[in-house]
Amino acid sequence: MKDETGSDELVVPRLTVSPDLPAAVQEMLRTAKPAELRDPDPAGRGSLWHGLAAPMRWETALMCAGSYTFSTSAGPHAPVRVLLWPLAGLGTAWVALTVSLDIARRRKDRTRLRAIRHSREQYVLDGDLAPAAGQLLARASCAVDAVRRSKVHQDDYLDRQRNDVLLPEKAWEIAEMLRAYSRVERSTPAQAEGQEVQPVLEAHRAVLQATLASIERRVTALETYAEQTAEADRRYAEFLQIQQISAAGSDLLELLARSVRDDLAVAEITGLTEQATTVGEAFKTTVAQARESAHALAAPAVPSAA
Structure with missing residues (x-):
């Protein structure tokens, strides 16, 4: 099997796995990204609690700014202020859910990377x-x-x-x-x-x-x-x-x-x-x-x- 340039050199296998590893670990290694296999260090992948910043995106900031401007422009007894409280509750729940999901994803990624690191040899x-x-x-x-x-x-x-x-x-x-x-x-x-x-x-x-x-x-x-x-x-x-x-x-x-x-x-x-x-x-x-x-x-x- 020649390489893509047409030379006589054979294509070196990207990954060769020990057959002694459990089948689930072998499958995890074969589906991992090349960068993860080269550097399976969870410490270099960002803090687990970095997920707290996940909802702090431009659309969240824009929504908060719009709600604040709209509420301050209305009168103190305007119906819109009454409606803003449920909306604020929904927004808080959405932020909490986003943070929780992102932290869970990062924890799963770090566990997988730790398993890859332990299997490096x-x-x-x-x-x-x-x-x-x-x-x-x-x-x-x-x-x-x-x-x-x-x-x-x-x-x-x-x-x-x-x-x-x-x-x-x-x-x-x-x-x-x-x-x-x-x-x-x-x-x-x-x-x-x-x-x-x-x-x-x-x-x-x-x-x-x-x-x-x-x-x-x-x-x-x-x-x-x-x-x-x-x-x-x-x-x-x-x-x-x-x-x-x-x-x-x-x-x-x-x-x-x-x-x-x-x-x-x-x-x-x-x-x-x-x-x-x-x-x-x-x-x-x-x-x-x-x-x-x-x-x-x-x-x-x-x-x-x-």
């Missing part, structure tokens, strides 16, 4: 990642999406229930490691300030590069699984089409029997059956290979020798 934003790390996460996300969209996954030939648990876990592990990498990478000086610092900085960068390469191996394993799933999808489509053709075998046999010898008709149908068997076996083999790849993904990673 449980989600990764695109802005949390260095460019190279963002591209790796985009590749992993594309691979996971490809598997979950596949026909063999949706029809449960690849153990759909297991995949629905395993794949989000693997994507989150990759996102979490890439965020940690990005934090260190961004804190690394661009250049050494002296000759003695240079070898230390080079060693630091070498470790960073080795870490990124290790994460990329995980991403490549996901991509390999996605490729095998795509191949299984192609085999599955062939298998279904052969089944569809073979289902009409009895009608084809009758049609051929009317025009040629019975033995030729039987040979033709037998050929179709053999083709169906061949494609079916190829499909089963491909699905089995994809399942083995999924089991390899679930196995704990063994660190490579330095």
Whole structure:
């Protein structure tokens, strides 16, 4: 998936959420505004009691000024003064309701922002990642999406229930490691300030590069699984089409029997059956290979020798 400019760079996922979070919290994070996710600090969103100023708007001031002018221009016993008392009561009730609703809304917003702040380490934003790390996460996300969209996954030939648990876990592990990498990478000086610092900085960068390469191996394993799933999808489509053709075998046999010898008709149908068997076996083999790849993904990673 390319970005909107048409370049070869993949679009980095805006938000990657830990699958360990409750479903309600995950949904809250996905529907939150980008600014709230970047800075989930209730203290920076204004005071809870700022709602007291909510009714102090221009229309309220204009109404109050008009009522005051109208009442003072009338005589002391004018009927309008009698009517103003109920109106004043309604105005007071309206102000109190507006203040209460605004304070309640702010309290709800602050509670939600506090929950987002407490979950900050449980989600990764695109802005949390260095460019190279963002591209790796985009590749992993594309691979996971490809598997979950596949026909063999949706029809449960690849153990759909297991995949629905395993794949989000693997994507989150990759996102979490890439965020940690990005934090260190961004804190690394661009250049050494002296000759003695240079070898230390080079060693630091070498470790960073080795870490990124290790994460990329995980991403490549996901991509390999996605490729095998795509191949299984192609085999599955062939298998279904052969089944569809073979289902009409009895009608084809009758049609051929009317025009040629019975033995030729039987040979033709037998050929179709053999083709169906061949494609079916190829499909089963491909699905089995994809399942083995999924089991390899679930196995704990063994660190490579330095």
